[in-house]
Amino acid sequence: MKFPPITRRATLGLLAGGAASLVAPARFASAQTSSAVNFQLSWLPSVQFGGSYLAEENGVWAEKGLDVSLLSGGPNAPVEPSVMAGTSLLGITAADYASAAVAEGATFKIIAVAMQKNPFAIASLPGNPVNSPADLVGKKIGMAVANTPILAALCALNDVDINEIEIVPTQYDPAPLVNGQVDCLLCWLTDLPIAMTMAGVDNVTMLLADHGYAVHSQTYIVTEDALENQREEIVALMAGEIAGWNAYFADTDKAADLVVAKFPDLGLDLETQKVQAAKQVDLMVSPLTEEFGFGWFTDETVADNIATLGLLGREVSADLWDRSILEEIYE
Amino acid sequence: MIRQQVLLTEQMRTYAGFAGLLIAWELLARFAFGQLYILSPPTAIVMRIIEDLPLYSRALSATVSEALLGFILGNLAAIVLAVLVVTLPPIERLAQAIALVVFCLPLVATGPILRVIYGPGWGPQITLAALSVYYTTFVPLVVGLRAVPPSWLDLIASYGRGRLTAMTVVRARASLPYLIASLKIAAPAAFLGAIVGEFTGADRGIGVLSIQAMRSLDVDGTWALATIASAVAIIGYAVVGWAGQLLSIGAPPSLLVSPASKAPKVLWKKLFMAVAAPTLSCVVILLLWKISMDGLDLSRFFAKRPGDVWAYLVAGSQAAAHRSELFAALRETMGTTVLGYFAGLGLGAVLAAIFCMLPAVEKIASPVAIALRSIPIVATAPLLVLALGRGQLGMLGIVAIMIFFPTLVSCLHGLRQTPGQVIDYFDSFRAPPLTQLFLARVPAMLPSLFAAARMAVPMAVLAATVAEWLATGTGIGNLMALTNSTSNYNMLWSCVTILTLVSVAGYALVAMLERRVLSHFAPEQVI
Numbered sequence: 001m002k003f004p005p006i007t008r009r010a011t012l013g014l015l016a017g018g019a020a021s022l023v024a025p026a027r028f029a030s031a032q033t034s035s036a037v038n039f040q041l042s043w044l045p046s047v048q049f050g051g052s053y054l055a056e057e058n059g060v061w062a063e064k065g066l067d068v069s070l071l072s073g074g075p076n077a078p079v080e081p082s083v084m085a086g087t088s089l090l091g092i093t094a095a096d097y098a099s100a101a102v103a104e105g106a107t108f109k110i111i112a113v114a115m116q117k118n119p120f121a122i123a124s125l126p127g128n129p130v131n132s133p134a135d136l137v138g139k140k141i142g143m144a145v146a147n148t149p150i151l152a153a154l155c156a157l158n159d160v161d162i163n164e165i166e167i168v169p170t171q172y173d174p175a176p177l178v179n180g181q182v183d184c185l186l187c188w189l190t191d192l193p194i195a196m197t198m199a200g201v202d203n204v205t206m207l208l209a210d211h212g213y214a215v216h217s218q219t220y221i222v223t224e225d226a227l228e229n230q231r232e233e234i235v236a237l238m239a240g241e242i243a244g245w246n247a248y249f250a251d252t253d254k255a256a257d258l259v260v261a262k263f264p265d266l267g268l269d270l271e272t273q274k275v276q277a278a279k280q281v282d283l284m285v286s287p288l289t290e291e292f293g294f295g296w297f298t299d300e301t302v303a304d305n306i307a308t309l310g311l312l313g314r315e316v317s318a319d320l321w322d323r324s325i326l327e328e329i330y331e
Numbered sequence: 332m333i334r335q336q337v338l339l340t341e342q343m344r345t346y347a348g349f350a351g352l353l354i355a356w357e358l359l360a361r362f363a364f365g366q367l368y369i370l371s372p373p374t375a376i377v378m379r380i381i382e383d384l385p386l387y388s389r390a391l392s393a394t395v396s397e398a399l400l401g402f403i404l405g406n407l408a409a410i411v412l413a414v415l416v417v418t419l420p421p422i423e424r425l426a427q428a429i430a431l432v433v434f435c436l437p438l439v440a441t442g443p444i445l446r447v448i449y450g451p452g453w454g455p456q457i458t459l460a461a462l463s464v465y466y467t468t469f470v471p472l473v474v475g476l477r478a479v480p481p482s483w484l485d486l487i488a489s490y491g492r493g494r495l496t497a498m499t500v501v502r503a504r505a506s507l508p509y510l511i512a513s514l515k516i517a518a519p520a521a522f523l524g525a526i527v528g529e530f531t532g533a534d535r536g537i538g539v540l541s542i543q544a545m546r547s548l549d550v551d552g553t554w555a556l557a558t559i560a561s562a563v564a565i566i567g568y569a570v571v572g573w574a575g576q577l578l579s580i581g582a583p584p585s586l587l588v589s590p591a592s593k594a595p596k597v598l599w600k601k602l603f604m605a606v607a608a609p610t611l612s613c614v615v616i617l618l619l620w621k622i623s624m625d626g627l628d629l630s631r632f633f634a635k636r637p638g639d640v641w642a643y644l645v646a647g648s649q650a651a652a653h654r655s656e657l658f659a660a661l662r663e664t665m666g667t668t669v670l671g672y673f674a675g676l677g678l679g680a681v682l683a684a685i686f687c688m689l690p691a692v693e694k695i696a697s698p699v700a701i702a703l704r705s706i707p708i709v710a711t712a713p714l715l716v717l718a719l720g721r722g723q724l725g726m727l728g729i730v731a732i733m734i735f736f737p738t739l740v741s742c743l744h745g746l747r748q749t750p751g752q753v754i755d756y757f758d759s760f761r762a763p764p765l766t767q768l769f770l771a772r773v774p775a776m777l778p779s780l781f782a783a784a785r786m787a788v789p790m791a792v793l794a795a796t797v798a799e800w801l802a803t804g805t806g807i808g809n810l811m812a813l814t815n816s817t818s819n820y821n822m823l824w825s826c827v828t829i830l831t832l833v834s835v836a837g838y839a840l841v842a843m844l845e846r847r848v849l850s851h852f853a854p855e856q857v858i
Contacts, residue, residue: 038450044539071451075542076442077532080818081633085447101818106632145804146813169804173545195547265389265535267543267552 036067037233040088042218043073045263047277048190049092050255051114051294055244057258064236079221080106089226090237094118095216095305096149099316107224109322112238112295114218114245116286117209120150123177123193124184129204133158133211142170142182150208151186153311157212174201190280198272209283214304215312216297217283227322238295239329245294249285252277293330297321348695371554379555387540387559394525394537395563397453401460402521406514408461409468417476417502418494428612428835429619434466435789435834437796437811438527440827444634446531448627456528456536463524464517467737467786468510474782475509476502511575512744516737518567522560565698635824643821644828657810657825664806665833667723668795671730675791676784678731679738680776686739687746687772688764700736726798726805733794734787738780745779746772774852781845788837792830 041049052070055061061068071088073079080101083091093101098108122141124130130139133154143151148167155162170176170185174192177185178201185192189205196203220241222234248255256273289296302321309316353373360372371379380387412430416423438459445455479501487497529538537560544552617637624634631639643653682700686693749772757767799808811826813819 044542045534069451072532072534074530074532074539076438076527076530077446078443078818081443081447081630084632085630087447087450097818101632104632104818104820106818144812145809146817148813167804169809174548175545175550178548192546192548199548201548263534265386265393265539267383267386267540269547272547 036069037090037237038069038071038082038088039237040071040079040082040091041073042079042092045070045072045259045266046268047252047256047259047273047280048218050252050259050277050280051245051248052241053244053259053262054247054255055240057262058244058247060240060243061237064240066233066236066240068237068240080108083108083221083223086223086226089222089230089233091221092218093221095219095320096309096312096314098219098221099309099314099320102316102320103314108221108320109224109227110216110219110221110320111227111234111322111325112220112241113216113297113301114220114295115216115283116289116301117207117283118213118215118217119188119190119280119283120147120186120208120213120217121189121193121205122184122208123174123187123196124204124206125177126202126204128183130184130206131204132206133160136160136184137164139183140166140168140181141184141186142168142176143186145169147186149312150213153308154208154211154213156311157308177203189283190276194272194276194279198269198275212308214301214308216301216305220295227325231325234325235328238325242294242329245284248277249281249294252281293326295326296330297323344691345694352695352699371551375551376554376558379551380559383552383555387555390535390537390540391559391563393533393535394456394522394529397456397528397536398460398521398525400453401457401462401524402464402517404457405461405464405521406468406517409465409472409513410510412465413469413472413476413506414498416473418498424608425612425615428609429616430466430469431789431835431838432616432831434462435792435831436462437793437808437827437830440811440823442527442531444629445528447629447633451532455531456525456533459528460521460524463520463527466789467516467520468513470786471509471513471741471779471782472506474778475506478509478778479505507578508575508744508748511571511578512740514571514575515568516740518571519564519736522564522567526560633818633820635820639821640825640828644825653822653825657807657822657829660805660807660810660826661829661833664795664799664808667726667806668730668791671727671795672734672787672791674727675731675734676738676780676787679735679783680742680780682735683739683742683746683776684768684773686743688768693743700739723803726795726803729798730791730794734783734790737790738783738787741779741783742776745776748779749775777852778849781841781849785838785841785845788841789834792834792837796830 039052041052043049045053049070056068056070071082079088079091079093080097082088084101084106092114095110095113098106098110102108122130122136124139128139130136136155137160141151145167151165151167152162154160155165168176168182170182174185174187174196176182177192178196187193189207193203193205220238226234253274256270256277260268260270260273284294288298288301299318302318306316306318356370357372357374360370360375412426416426441462442455442459445458449455449458476498483501484497487501490496492500526536526538526541529536530542533539537556541553541556541560543549544556621636621638624636627634635643642650644650644657647653682696686696753771753775754767757771762770795806796808796811799806800812803809807826807830811823
């Protein structure tokens with residue numbers, strides 16, 4: 001057996017290489033220490049956050065002296081810890097998640113509501129459609145197990161016995177429905193159904209919000225501490241966000257163009273994004289927002305939410321919602 | 332001339348085997364699964380890769396860079412730790428325990444926490460890549476650093492040189508084959524780790540693209556990405572192997588003389604090792620847990636301390652209810668995990684034996700084996716579940732596949748470690764190949780098999796929980812996913828604690844068995 005000799009030069013080279021590689025990651029970590037404000041989105045980039053990307057693109061935040069970084073989410077990237085830890089000033093989550101976090105000791109306030117209607121829907125195929133909650137009886141439903149309380153609430157609201165529905169765990173994927181493993185899917189209206197349509201699979205959707213399920217979605221959360229101590233930044237951030245969404249409603253195709261161009265590495269399909277961008281407007285614009293502006297909510301919509309959240313097993317007080325930021329902006 | 336011809340026909344047989352596999356795949360995808368959104372034919376996959384080449388290469392460069400940095404850092408950490416352990420045997424138990432505990436942490440829980448600590452950027456991807464390689468390098472390297480003929484150490488001692496010389500001149504070189512073997516496993520593992528890291532929020536990379544592809548029912552895209560991921564993993568594996576061939580010339584030294592066992596004979600020393608050492612490890616780990624979280628000033632909302640878990644599971648008023656919920660889920664998980672563990676180990680060892688006897692099979696099958704291991708688990712989990720059913724069998728398959736590949740590589744290496752003199756001896760008696768396998772090669776393989784079996788314990792638990800999280804929706808993996816979305820971080824951390832304890836207990840059990848067996852077959856590994 002023969003080995004190359006261990007020389008001093010070789011050893012030094014090895015050590016230098018090691019040191020260089022140890023230093024390298026520090027470069028990536030240092031990105032977070034800039035004075036910028038982080039805004040944690042709840043999922044991967046798409047037109048779902050079109051208004052935020054338009055706000056960034058149009059320089060609305062820069063004008064207000066804010067350097068906003070939009071942080072992407074993902075399947076293993078919960079928003080609440082990021083906001084609670086102060087990594088992000090603002091986060092996007094749904095009212096049910098926010099109330100659960102508050103029950104566990106988080107100090108969140110919901111300061112605006114992007115989706116007035118909850119986007120959860122039940123998608124099925126035309127041959128075996130689910131048009132009303134009663135149709136669910138005896139069906140196999142594919143869904144992320146984490147969403148079981150949502151189905152339970154829908155059942156309670158419409159007098160359906162949840163035990164008569166077979167829950168099959170699936171994840172981020174319409175294939176189980178198309179392949180006949182399940183009869184329907186619990187998913188977002190703007191997500192898997194559009195993917196199926198674009199892939200040439202006809203489908204039927206039933207929006208949970210049309211059957212009594214009132215849970216604000218894509219809500220903006222901040223901590224109580226931030227609301228007190230970083231109020232100006234929050235106002236500026238939300239004002240820019242509102243401007244971004246108003247630009248979005250004016251031309252959804254433009255938002256789709258922007259998102260596809262801005263994230264070339266995501267392989268987004270322009271046509272799909274355009275369809276999603278247009279469909280999403282129905283969830284975000286309501287008589288309420290037409291009158292008062294994007295993100296608005298009232299004591300009545302909050303009361304409806306508290307009732308539905310009660311069915312989800314969450315005791316929530318109206319204190320979770322705080323409209324003062326919106327009031328300051330729309331004044 | 333004749334030799335060349337033999338080589339040529341062998342090569343042709345290998346290519347023919349590949350071609351046969353591809354044709355079978357194409358036919359299966361086109362006809363058997365034609366109407367389903369499951370399997371893409373190879374031609375469609377190739378077309379897609381060509382079509383989207385710029386997109387894929389940008390994503391690939393991101394993920395490969397993350398994986399490479401993680402690979403370097405994780406392996407450096409493993410090497411440093413292994414050298415420390417072998418130079419200073421008293422710290423071994425503690426170092427092993429800490430290394431094991433860190434490796435056992437479920438990705439479902441660590442991903443988001445790393446994201447909060449690092450903020451945006453590559454931090455979680457690199458860290459998860461490093462975490463998925465360091466342990467599988469550390470364990471075999473400790474074995475390798477000890478796989479030294481005692482006479483060599485005696486020689487160093489007789490020259491009046493100490494441990495440092497022994498390390499650089501004897502141990503480091505003896506461990507090279509072991510290091511290379513584990514770096515080969517590490518290459519695909521780092522890639523997988525980086526992909527899982529991308530799930531915690533990233534703007535580019537193979538992981539991001541595969542989520543997009545799956546959600547948009549883009550089956551060709553999913554398979555194209557799986558193909559690219561596998562190709563990268565195989566290339567990584569091959570490059571390390573090739574580097575190994577360049578560096579270490581010839582086979583590692585064979586060990587024919589066994590040193591005397593150094594296990595303590597005195598009763599109180601035995602007692603100390605059995606009781607005090609594990610207790611000390613526990614205390615140190617709990618302290619590290621608390622101090623690191625306090626030091627990083629992580630919010631108590633999601634970063635629970637040992638005291639929180641204690642209150643939740645033992646001291647609190649609801650503790651009994653919490654315990655029964657957790658343990659019910661744990662029982663559900665463990666049943667399948669144990670079965671999958673033995674299936675994976677058995678498959679790996681048997682396949683290694685077959686490869687060793689029939690090298691031609693190895694040429695065709697080993698890329699398939701690497702591919703199986705390196706296709707992102709998010710892609711394989713639904714595929715396997717589709718093939719084996721959404722129940723326990725699907726999960727069993729996922730667990731078995733996750734641990735079978737490292738076992739295979741490790742066992743193959745072990746089989747080739749058989750001392751040439753021993754093989755010559757068997758050859759001179761014309762012993763049939765099976766006799767050679769069982770009497771000469773299998774005993775030589777045992778240290779590697781046990782090293783793999785130990786490492787496979789935490790891997791099996793990881794695979795089971797990830798499968799439950801992504802596909803089956805049962806057991807403790809589901810409990811963690813569920814509590815994660817309801818912000819019930821007390822339950823999450825309790826699950827992490829209990830799972831880690833289970834992994835460590837399983838590991839200790841295998842280690843105990845290993846000492847018994849190896850003290851008979853390979854005493855130099857027992858300290």
